[in-house]
Amino acid sequence: xxxxxxxxxxxxxxxxxxxxxxxxxxxxxxxxxxxxxxxxxxxxxxxxxxxxxxxxxxxxxxxxxxxxxxxxxxxxxxxxxxxxxxxxxxxxxxxxxxxxxxxxxxxxxxxxxxxxxxxxxxxxxxxxxxxxxxxxxxxxxxxxxxxxxxxxxxxxxxxxxxxxxxxxxxxxxxxxxxxxxxxxxxxxxxxxxxxxxxxxxxxxxxxxxxxxxxxxxxxxxxxxxxxxxxxxxxxxxxxxxxxxxxxxxxxxxxxxxxxxxxxxxxxxxxxxxxxxxxxxxxxxxxxxxxxxxxxxxxxxxxxxxxxxxxxxxxxxxxxxxxxxxxx
Amino acid sequence: xxxxxxxxxxxxxxxxxxxxxxxxxxxxxxxxxxxxxxxxxxxxxxxxxxxxxxxxxxxxxxxxxxxxxxxxxxxxxxxxxxxxx
Numbered sequence: 190x191x192x193x194x195x196x197x198x199x200x201x202x203x204x205x206x207x208x209x210x211x212x213x214x215x216x217x218x219x220x221x222x223x224x225x226x227x228x229x230x231x232x233x234x235x236x237x238x239x240x241x242x243x244x245x246x247x248x249x250x251x252x253x254x255x256x257x258x259x260x261x262x263x264x265x266x267x268x269x270x271x272x273x274x275x276x277x278x279x280x281x282x283x284x285x286x287x288x289x290x291x292x293x294x295x296x297x298x299x300x301x302x303x304x305x306x307x308x309x310x311x312x313x314x315x316x317x318x319x320x321x322x323x324x325x326x327x328x329x330x331x332x333x334x335x336x337x338x339x340x341x342x343x344x345x346x347x348x349x350x351x352x353x354x355x356x357x358x359x360x361x362x363x364x365x366x367x368x369x370x371x372x373x374x375x376x377x378x379x380x381x382x383x384x385x386x387x388x389x390x391x392x393x394x395x396x397x398x399x400x401x402x403x404x405x406x407x408x409x410x411x412x413x414x415x416x417x418x419x420x421x422x423x424x425x426x427x428x429x430x431x432x433x434x435x436x437x438x439x440x441x442x443x444x445x446x447x448x449x450x451x452x453x454x455x456x457x458x459x460x461x462x463x464x465x466x467x468x469x470x471x472x473x474x475x476x477x478x479x480x481x482x483x484x485x486x487x488x489x490x491x492x493x494x495x496x497x498x499x500x501x502x503x504x505x506x507x508x509x510x511x512x513x514x515x516x
Numbered sequence: 517x518x519x520x521x522x523x524x525x526x527x528x529x530x531x532x533x534x535x536x537x538x539x540x541x542x543x544x545x546x547x548x549x550x551x552x553x554x555x556x557x558x559x560x561x562x563x564x565x566x567x568x569x570x571x572x573x574x575x576x577x578x579x580x581x582x583x584x585x586x587x588x589x590x591x592x593x594x595x596x597x598x599x600x601x
Contacts, residue, residue: 219554222554222555222557222559222560223559226559226560226562226563227559342557342558343558343559407583408558408559408561408562409558409561409562409565409583409584410580410583412561412562412565412566412583413565413577413578413579413582413583414577416565416566416569416574416577417574417577417578420574448559448562448563448566449562451566452562452566452569455566455570456569456574
């Protein structure tokens with residue numbers, strides 16, 4: 190028994206914040222220096238009362254509509270987020286109800302960031318292979334903008350909000366998802382951190398003064414981790430799957446920023462034509478970045494049936510993961 | 517007094533930083549730092565680290581104090597202390 194990705198959809202909040210907008214608000218931010226490094230010119234940002242669950246619902250509804258899916262047929266819902274609606278309960282349960290999924294649905298959150306989609310695929314694929322589930326909705330949604338201080342030049346220019354929905358189903362052929370390489374290094378837990386819980390939209394003004402409720406990002410340390418870990422992770426997966434770099438038709442990395450992907454490409458000596466970049470108008474959307482990139486790849490006809498794609502997520506945790514999918 | 521070897525090493529590191537930050541060759545010295553180089557900001561440092569990795573190899577990625585280096589001198593000292601240069 191195998192698992193396959195049947196459909197991906199995504200939703201971006203209506204509000205777009207461009208670099209020009211940020212420059213007007215922060216005249217001291219020099220985008221002639223920033224933009225060439227990030228490669229990002231705009232990002233979508235949630236409204237004050239818009240939560241991660243809202244983004245997830247929008248993307249799931251889009252998927253149901255496009256694929257004409259009966260909600261009764263979903264037997265598991267995995268929600269990847271680091272910006273849940275509440276401390277408790279798990280947002281996945283709220284989503285089960287809002288999406289009208291049957292109460293027989295297994296619903297749970299995965300609290301991971303940039304590696305979350307890979308972990309979500311690993312869990313979903315295992316549930317299917319183990320005979321526990323047949324049709325799984327893997328949702329990813331982030332509202333990091335609510336954690337980012339208005340004056341944080343690095344984080345504010347990088348992160349965007351987004352939601353995605355991926356349908357994962359049982360497949361009878363082995364051209365599917367896997368194998369996987371997963372890993373963690375908690376020694377770097379404080380390199381990307383929100384030290385205190387941020388409850389979301391309602392109390393945002395009161396919390397703005399408290400830096401412990403804002404995102405701290407040590408970009409340089411994370412960058413070193415990326416240069417050290419991602420190439421190793423890619424090579425481990427190639428070895429595990431008995432493939433070479435040439436066997437892979439397309440690499441879809443977590444869409445961190447231009448400078449990060451540039452250096453991964455350089456270290457691994459990858460052909461630029463085999464590396465997808467989709468951050469320009471969306472930014473770094475954390476757990477949503479890989480599924481959005483995959484959908485962009487599909488929309489731009491950059492892949493054909495049977496192509497071998499490597500997905501690689503890495504970041505907050507520190508955590509990383511990579512897998513192969515046969516399209 | 518710095519030896520000729522030291523001066524060459526310093527010049528090499530300055531050159532790497534100049535290239536990474538798209539600065540004119542010879543425009544920075546061992547005395548320069550984040551405070552004197554506008555381009556050496558929170559994103560510019562990523563280009564510097566990438567360029568150092570390209571020149572000296574992946575082992576520099578395990579040097580924990582390198583990301584927080586504040587000056588050219590700091591970088592040279594850190595690389596020397598780890599026997600990278």
